[in-house]
Amino acid sequence: MSPVPAPSDLPVELRTEALESILIEKGLVDPAVLDKFIKTYAEDVGPLNGARVVAKAWTDPDYKARLMEDGTAAIAELGYKGPQGECIVVLENTPTLHHLVVCTLCSCYPWPVLGLPPGWYKDPAYRSRAVREPRALLAEFGLELGPDVEIKVYDSSSEVRYMVLPERPAGTENLSEEELVPLITREAMTGVAKAKSPA
Amino acid sequence: MSSSLLQLDIEGPAAPPRSNGELVFAAPWESRAFGLAMALHDGGLFEWEAFRQELIKGVALAEAAGGEFSYYRCWLEALQGLLATEGLVDLAAVDDRTAELACRPPGHDHRHHDHGHDHAGRH
Numbered sequence: 001m002s003p004v005p006a007p008s009d010l011p012v013e014l015r016t017e018a019l020e021s022i023l024i025e026k027g028l029v030d031p032a033v034l035d036k037f038i039k040t041y042a043e044d045v046g047p048l049n050g051a052r053v054v055a056k057a058w059t060d061p062d063y064k065a066r067l068m069e070d071g072t073a074a075i076a077e078l079g080y081k082g083p084q085g086e087c088i089v090v091l092e093n094t095p096t097l098h099h100l101v102v103c104t105l106c107s108c109y110p111w112p113v114l115g116l117p118p119g120w121y122k123d124p125a126y127r128s129r130a131v132r133e134p135r136a137l138l139a140e141f142g143l144e145l146g147p148d149v150e151i152k153v154y155d156s157s158s159e160v161r162y163m164v165l166p167e168r169p170a171g172t173e174n175l176s177e178e179e180l181v182p183l184i185t186r187e188a189m190t191g192v193a194k195a196k197s198p199a
Numbered sequence: 200m201s202s203s204l205l206q207l208d209i210e211g212p213a214a215p216p217r218s219n220g221e222l223v224f225a226a227p228w229e230s231r232a233f234g235l236a237m238a239l240h241d242g243g244l245f246e247w248e249a250f251r252q253e254l255i256k257g258v259a260l261a262e263a264a265g266g267e268f269s270y271y272r273c274w275l276e277a278l279q280g281l282l283a284t285e286g287l288v289d290l291a292a293v294d295d296r297t298a299e300l301a302c303r304p305p306g307h308d309h310r311h312h313d314h315g316h317d318h319a320g321r322h
Binding site for chain 2 (some may be wrong): 011012013014018033037049100107174
């Protein structure tokens with residue numbers, strides 16, 4: 001028999017499993033509710049929701065006006081609401097103004113429209129450099145912005161979560177709302193990229 | 200869980216959101232840790248802001264400590280810390296259970312597929 005390792009040295013997946021089993025035994029967590037949350041966020045809630053919001057804003061000026069006025073309410077019109085979406089503010093990019101979203105403290109993120117944050121958003125380097133040197137950071141993401149483009153960085157918090165409304169790409173004038181959706185990525189709605197150009 | 204499968208919203212012609220980006224969970228345990236916090240909050244056992252403050256502290260500590268950063272490790276630590284503070288879970292009991300689980304024979308979860316945990320369905 002090898003010596004029993006200290007609990008802190010045991011794999012984190014075992015610790016998670018141990019905590020889950022205790023919480024279920026105590027009746028503090030309903031396994032069906034647990035599985036539903038995991039399934040919802042792993043499979044159903046994702047940046048496709050946000051892409052539909054953006055595509056509608058690009059094609060429906062009245063909707064865009066409502067979105068800029070009250071992001072949370074306009075997003076809820078499409079059925080997207082829930083935790084971490086209580087106050088969503090939409091930031092519109094223009095040819096001379098680019099918005100970048102970060103959460104410097106942890107990883108606040110508008111779940112109902114973008115799903116859970118990706119790895120790079122939670123990374124310490126992203127969280128510090130977005131504020132300190134956004135232009136260099138964006139260049140590393142492959143987004144070179146000219147000196148005439150102002151960059152504004154917004155720090156999401158538990159009170160306000162930001163989502164970027166990217167510019168509608170050139171050459172998409174004849175595309176329908178549904179055809180525009182695939183051009184709108186999570187990266188574009190966080191401000192580390194522009195919307196894709198049509199193939 | 201077949202009922203939730205039936206409720207899955209697959210309306211619209213576009214691909215499911217997972218094809219729109221990388222996987223949000225790097226390993227099944229991350230999704231379990233995430234789901235536990237959501238389910239506990241949903242059950243009214245703590246305020247989300249209380250959890251968030253624990254998470255902020257944990258993230259700051261992990262960054263100060265250096266080494267490889269694991270967001271969901273911070274998440275799990277924050278959750279355990281809050282549960283202990285609220286008197287909901289005794290962390291010594293979690294230690295004991297973790298050690299018990301570690302004593303299972305290797306490969307245990309590949310031999311029985313009917314024992315309740317579903318490996319979180321990642322592919």
